[in-house]
Amino acid sequence: MKKAILKSSRGGKRPGAGRPATGNDPVRTLRLSDEFIEKVDHWAAEQEDAPGRSEAIRRLVEMGLKAKR
Template sequence: MQNLKQRSIGGRRLGAGRTSIGNDPVRTFRLSNKIIQNVDAWATSKRTSRSDAIRQLIELGLTLTASRNNSSSQRDRASQMAGTQLDSQADLTASAGDQASRKERLLKGPEEFRTARRDRKSAS
């Protein structure tokens, strides 16, 4: 008697409706036609569906962002290590200001190469 009461209260009959594909909720967002064309081309090259392609591309983008953040910390550590080495080899006869400006120039690198670096934001 308890089972009959539970079945009849609150909704659909047992087994009604589309079967569940996954546990993740559906997300809806807008994309331009050009982006959809690019996603479809990528999906075709990978032999996957559009929705799988979108998921994979988002995961790939998030992975790259995480690796960029990691490389930023590695870059900071390398700069700190280089600074320590430069301090140990500094010309002790030069003034403190001269030592600091020499160290800064060496750490930044030649001016003509600073704008060519893609991994650094421009100083302007």
Template sequence: MAKSTRVNTKTPKKRAPITGDLVGVRIQPEMAKELDDWRRKQDDLPGRPEAIRRLVELGLKAKK
């Protein structure tokens, strides 16, 4: 019987060079849907934590 091979097509996630502070956030379902809709429009489909980091960064830049 031949052994089956498993191909890992997932790309490894890049870890930040410095560990930051952990911030836990709860969001309501309506906001989660908006967040997921925004994520899907991005070229690299970031996970929710990365999407939140990007949106916070955009918000902080817009404030300046």
């Protein structure tokens, strides 16, 4: 008796599969000390809109880049 080979409907890329993209900017990974993160979190908590950690880091970097030397 021969076994029938059936095409599996599992696996492979499917249209609409996976989590939708949240933005077009590539992800950047960096290591930060616990002390540094605490300072960032403290700064963020003092802001009127209390940004999340990622947004706080973006704002702080922008402020640093715009600062006069």
